Amino acid sequence: MIKVTINGKEIELEKPVTVLEAARSAGIKIPTLCYHEQLEKYGGCRLCLVEVEKIPRLQTACTLMVTDGMVVRTETPQIADVRRGILEFLLINHPLDCPYCDKAGECELQDLVEKYGPAKGRYKEKKRKAPESLEDPVFVRNMERCVMCTRCVRMCDGVQGASAIAIINRGGHSHMEPFSGGKYDCEYCGNCVSVCPVGAIMSRLHRHSYRPWQVKEKTETICPYCGVGCTVIAQVRDDSIKRVIPKIGSSVNNGMLCSRGRFGYEFVGSSERLTSPMIKKNGVLEQATWEEAISLTAKRLGEIKNKYGGPSIAGIASPRCTNEDNYVFQKFMRVALGTNNIDSTARTGYAGTQKFIENIFGQGATANIISGLSNSDSVLVIGGDPTAINPILGLQIRACSRKGGNILAIGHIKGLEKFNPVTVSPRFYTETLLLEGIVSALKNKKGLPGSIPALEAKIKDISTSAKEVENGCGIAEKDFIRFTDTLSESLTPSIVLGKDIAQSSGGSYKLMLISAINYLMNARIYLLSERANEQGVLDMGCAPDLLPGYRPLSFAEFRKRYENAWKSPISEKPGLSIFEMVDSAKSNALKALYIMGENPVFNLPNSKAVKAALKNVEFIVVQDIFLTETGKLADVVFPALSWAEKEGTFTNMERRIQRLRKAVNREGMEDWRIISEVAKNMGVKLDYSGAEEIFQEISRISPLHRDLTYEEIGKGGAIYPYKGEPLRGVMEDIQMHKGSSVNPDGKLYLRLERPLFHSGTLSTKAPALVKIYPEAVARVSPAVGEALSLKSGDMARVSTRTGSLELPVNIDNKLDNLSVMLTNNFEDKGAFSLMEYTIDPVTKAPVIDANEVKLEKVLA
C-alpha cells in the first residue's frame, strides 16, 4: 500500500500511479493541457506543475509517479503564478478569435484562462500568422491556434497507428502538419480532432453551424456501420445530427472511432431519404398512404399464401436493422406466412463460417472480447484487412504489435504493413497448400491435444512439407519456417479471420485448416463482421435453419418451445437460403419476397442475374430508408426509420448486446412496426408497444438472452450467453469441400475490395465519406498497369462474362499481378455486377474468387 498526502488529504493506493491520477482518484483537480487519458504521457505543457515536499523544484504531476510518504500540494500562490505565466506564454501566439472559433465553449485553453488568468498579456509583438488550411475535404487546420500539446501526433502515431501527421520545424515556427502540408493522406479516423484541446484541428462537417452549448441532445448509441459496435454520442440540434463523437471509458472503442463512424452520419439527414410509402402502378412507383400500402401488402401476401402456400414466399432480413426488427420479421414469416424462408446477407460468409467453427468448438467459440487481442502475444491475420473491415478491432492488433506481440499475416495486409508483420504471401490459389503446410508444421511441433477426435482425424491426414510449400506457394522455405516457428512459439495467440476465406474456392476446407491451427495453438478466433448487427440477425433466427437464440430448427424440442411461446405451429422444413431464394425466383417458384433493409440487387454477387431473377417475382415488398436498386423493382416500398431514429439493440461480433437510442425524431415507423401493421391487416396479432416489449419477449424465450433487460444492457457488458446455457456437444461430422484447383498463370481475376471508407451503399449517401473516397476505381499492380500502359487516373474497361465497366485505374505497388481489385459500393459500378459465384456446399457462402477479368485501356 502506498500512502500519499495531496493537499492535506491522505490517499491510499494499491499500485504506483502518477500524482495526477492519484489526485483525480481523490477528486482533486489539477489543470492539464497536454495530458490525455488515452495517450502516452508527455509532460510538455507544464500546467500540471505541483509542489512536492523534499523536491526543490515544481514537478509535472502527469509524469511523476507517487512514492510512499509523498506530500504534494496542487494549489499554492507559487503554482498559481506559474500557471498564469504559462498561459500568458501560450497566448503570445494563440489568437483570441473565440467569437469566430467553433471550439469556443468546449475549448480547454479558454477554460484554463478563464480560471487562472491572465485576462491580458504583456507581449506587444505580433502574433504568429498561418492561414487556415481548407485543403482537406474533412479537416480544417488552423495552426495559429495550435498550442503544441502534441496530443494529435501522439494519437495518430501512438494509438491510431496511422502516423500521418507530425510536428514540423522548430521553436516558435513549429506546428502540426500532414506529410503533404495540406491535404491529409490518412485513415481519416478523426481521432486527432477528438483530442485537440483547442480549435486547431476541427471537423469541416459542422463548421460554423452550431455552438457546443446549443447542443442539448446528446444521445449515447451504437455506430451503424460495422460489427465492432462502437459506442458513439450523437449530438443533435433541431432533429439534425451535428456531430458524432466517441465515448471515452467503458465501451468497445474507448474513445476511438473510424472514418465511417465519425464522418458517416450524414445519410440520416439526406434529402434522398424516402418519405412516403410507394405503390407500383403501371410499372411506376407512385406515392401512396400508409393505409393503402399496408392493406395492399397484407392482401397480396394473403392471396399468394393461399394460392401457392407459405413456402412460395420468402423474406430477407437485415444486418443493419435492430434485433427487435429482425425478431419481429422472422416471427412474421414463420407465424403469419408459415415459412422458414428467411435469410440475410450474413449468408455471404459470416453465418457459414461461424456455424462451421462452432460445430467443432462449441457455441460461442468465435465470441471473444476485442480488447483481448492486444494482450495476445501473436495475432494471425487471414482473409481480409481488419484495419479496413473492422477498424477499431484493427487498432487492437496494432496495439498488440506495439506491446511486443507478433503479427502474422497471410497475404499482404495493407493496414498492418507498418507494424512489422511476419508475412507469407502464397501465390494465387495456393492458400490451401500453405494452410496445410502450417497445420503439418504445428502438428509436428505441438502434437495433438486429443480433445476433439473428429478434427484430429482430419489433421492426421495432412502432411505437407516446407519444401512443398516453397514449390507450390512460392514462399521461400526459410520464410515459411520463420512464420511457423513464430506462430508455434506463441503462448496466447489469436486468429483474425476475414470473409475472403469463406468466399474463396474450397472455403470450407480452408476453414477446417484454420480450425486445425486454432485447435493446435489453443488460440482464440475472431470473425470480422461487416455489418453492425450481422451477429444479431442470426441470433434472432433470421436464417432458414435457425430459431431465435441460435437454436437449430431441426430439433423438435426447440421448435416445440417456440410453438408454445408463439401459439402457432412452425414448419419443420428448413427454408431457403438467400441464394436459394434467388434460384427459386429464377425458376418462377418464388411468388413473393419481403425485404427489410437490404439491397440484394446490389449486395449479392452476380447482381445482374439477381435483378433478372427478382423480376420474375409476382410481389415484392421493400422496407428501406433510400430507394435502392431493389426498391425500384418492388411493388410496395415502405420508408423505414434509420438507425438514429429508433430504439433497439445491436449484437456485435463479441456477442455484446448494446442499446441503440433514438437521437433524432422523424415521422414514420420502425421496421418492426410496419411488419406488425401488415400482420394486423392479415389478422395475425404481432402487436408490441415498443422495442422494449419486443426485447422482453426475446429475453423470455431465447435461452441466449434469458432475463436480460434494457436496463441491464444500458449498464454495458451484456455479453451473452447471458445466464443462458451454450449449446455444446451437438457436433456433427466435419464436412468440407476442397474446391477445384485452377492454374491462374497469365490471367487476371476480379477480386472484391473491402474499403475502409465505405460500407455497402449506405456510406455513399454520406457526403464526407464520398469526398474522401469519391468513386469506384480498379486497383492493379504496376506490372499489370505497365503492360497496358495505364497510369493512375487513366480509364480502363474491366470486363467479365457478365458485363463490363469503365473505371479509372489506380496503380498499387503492393498488389499482386493477378488481381484487379474493385469495391462494391458505388451505384452502377459495383464489383458484384461483374462477378459470378458458385456456392460452397458446406458453408453455403458464395465463392467469388474465380472471376476471370479482361482489362483494356480506354482511349480518351
Place this chain on the structure above:
Amino acid sequence: MLNEAAVKELNEIRQKYPNARAALLPALYIAQREFGHLSPEAYEAVSEILGVPKAIARGVATFYVMYKHKPMGRNIVQLCTNVSCMILGAEKLVDFLKNKHGLEPGGTTSDGRFSMVIMECIGACGTAPAMLVNDDFYENLTEKYIEEILGKYK
C-alpha cells in the same frame, strides 16, 4: 528512387541502431545526397526502406537546419555571421556575395552553381570570418579570398 548502392548503405546504417527511427538522421543525409534535397520522393524512399512513416521522417528533418528542403545549387556556401565573424566583417561579405555573385542568403544563383546558407557558429571564432563550401572549411575570409575559393567550384 534510390540507386542500389544507396539502398545498401541505408540498410547497413539501419543495422547500427536499435530501432528504425533512431537511424533516421544518417538515413536522411544519404537521401539528401542522392536527391539533392529532401523532396517528397526522398522522404518516401527513406520511409520505404526504414519503415518509418514519411510524415514522421519529415517532422524530424524539418527540426534541423542542415537538411535542405528545397532544390539547391551544385555547391553550397555556408557563411557564419555569428558574433566573432560579424565583428570581423562577415556582414560585409554577405553584401559582397549578393552584389558580386547575386547570391542571397537562402538563395541560389541563376546558373545553379551556388546556393548560400547563413550559418550559426561553426567553431572558428579565432580565425573568423569563416565559411564552409560543401564539406570544405575556409577561414580568415576576405573578399579577394572568397573570389579565389569560389573559382574552385564549378
